[in-house]
Amino acid sequence: MKTRLLFFLTALAVSLASCSKIEVDARNKFTGRYEVEEYSYVTHSASYYDSRIRKLDNSEDEVTISNFYNADIEVVAKVVGSRIYIPVQTVGYFEVEGQGTLSDNKINMAYTVIAEIGESVFEDELVSTMFKKF
Numbered sequence: 001m002k003t004r005l006l007f008f009l010t011a012l013a014v015s016l017a018s019c020s021k022i023e024v025d026a027r028n029k030f031t032g033r034y035e036v037e038e039y040s041y042v043t044h045s046a047s048y049y050d051s052r053i054r055k056l057d058n059s060e061d062e063v064t065i066s067n068f069y070n071a072d073i074e075v076v077a078k079v080v081g082s083r084i085y086i087p088v089q090t091v092g093y094f095e096v097e098g099q100g101t102l103s104d105n106k107i108n109m110a111y112t113v114i115a116e117i118g119e120s121v122f123e124d125e126l127v128s129t130m131f132k133k134f
Contacts, residue, residue, distance in 0.1 A: 027055050027063050027079045029102055038070070038128040051130060053077075068096065069113050069126075086111060093117050098126075105132040 030053050038047045049070040056062040061078050065086075068075045071132020073091040077084050084107065088097040107130040115122045 025055070025060075026081055027061065029082070030063055030079055030084060030107070031055055033133045034107070034130040036070070036128050036130050037134060038126055040124040041127075042123070062089075068095065069124075084109075100130075105134075106130060 004010050025027045032053060034051045034053065036051050038046075038049070039045075042048070047070055049067060051068065052066045053063050054066070056064055061080065063077050063079055063084070064074050066074045068091075071092075071094060073094055073096075075086055075089060075091055075096050077086045079085075081087060082102045084100045084102065086096055086098045088095065090096075093115050095114040095116070096111060098109055099122055100107045100109035100111075109126075109130065111126055111128075113124045113126065115124070
């Protein structure tokens with residue numbers, strides 16, 4: 001009986017010692033190449049293009065989305081759990097803002113893009129589904 005108790009306590013101590021907090025980078029679920037299906041509520045039209053999400057160096061929660069809006073621009077987004085947030089930012093002629101949710105291998109996004117070229121201003125309200133390529 002004493003040997004069993006000693007064995008149990010030793011096994012318990014070893015298993016607890018080997019358990020350490022494993023930090024998982026939430027961005028890992030988002031990174032990769034995507035096929036994007038985008039719909040504009042302003043022009044009532046769909047667009048199809050490719051995009052890529054990468055981790056931003058020197059950050060614990062930010063990623064970059066390349067070819068955003070099929071405009072060959074790169075935006076910065078923040079990942080929180082299964083959500084992604086694009087804070088208001090200006091990239092070239094474009095001001096963008098939006099958010100999305102990851103579910104399985106797709107990201108559903110909603111965002112606004114304002115393009116200002118000279119005196120012309122165009123505001124676009126969009127939704128997209130980003131399908132992860134394997």
